[in-house]
Amino acid sequence: MDAGGYLDELQLQGRLLRSSAHQCPLSAAVPSCPGWTVARLLGHVTRVHRWAVSILRGGRPDAFQFSPPEDEAELFDAYDAGLAQLLDQLLATPDRAAIWTITPAASAKLFWARRLAHETAIHRVDAQLAAGFGVQGFEPAFAVDGIEELLTGSGAARFDRSRLPGERSISLTPLDSNASWTLLVGPQLLSCRPQAVDDADLSVFGLASDLYCWAWNRAGTEEVSLRGDLALADLWRQDFRVNARAQSA
Structure with missing residues (x-):
């Protein structure tokens, strides 16, 4: 897949995660992440998205700080804003930008587009398992x-x-x-x-x-x-x- 394909998946999986999280109380347990609630799941993904934005902007991976809001409406707003920022930043990042990656990669942009697409996809499954209405399959x-x-x-x-x-x-x-x-x-x-x-x-x-x-x-x-x-x-x-x-x- 190319970066554009990963961005499409990131947007799709992010939307499905949000809608699934909205179908159950934020206090609902996430069976695939023992000890987690939907609120913690949503806060975690929001943090990951913003962490990646910080890195894509040249930030140090160990210098990022963010605490998800506790209010339900604010948490969903923060999630929406973080996903939008991530999509925009990935689009704006040059293919050969000199950016830190978890493992060596020829293109940091492609690495992060791929990593975040799958990160969001797997947590979308978590949200759907918590909602209890079935898990949508992947292409x-x-x-x-x-x-x-x-x-x-x-x-x-x-x-x-x-x-x-x-x-x-x-x-x-x-x-x-x-x-x-x-x-x-x-x-x-x-x-x-x-x-x-x-x-x-x-x-x-x-x-x-x-x-x-x-x-x-x-x-x-x-x-x-x-x-x-x-x-x-x-x-x-x-x-x-x-x-x-x-x-x-």
Whole structure:
């Protein structure tokens, strides 16, 4: 996807997140983020959007400060303003701007457009799970990109591998795409290779949208098919840190 495609997704997912959050009390629990309420979810996404704007404007990532308002109307207004600022700033950012990124990237603009599109998309799922009216699926191409962004970026490092007895392999295969991956994990190992292998310790299959949500711990095992060492799937579900960073999903 190009930056324009990510911006379209960011706008869409941001709108869906807002409408879903509006369908339930701000005090409602978010089942996919234990201990969170919808208010905390909305405040978190608002903070992430504004944090990214600060970085895109040349700010230091560790120097940003923002406290979401507690009043419901003000919180939604702050969310709307933050999303609008982010979209405008991404549009205005040159492709080759020298801006800090979480991981090395050829284009900071593309990196942040991609990162924020998927950040917002995953939290849109959280809002819909909290509202309880069902989760809207993702387009396969966007979901495949999201799985790849998770596995090849910094996301896989969220998996606490300390309890693994040794090196293990996890393959993920979206059934509606030609893409697949094998994640190699161990107490001292973390790498991702393109293409699934037949002898992976755990193989996970599903439609791209379901697999995307499963990888982010937003879908259960009933929404995908598992083959191999099911204890690995349990470890992923238990030890994948949803909130490893203050400004990340």
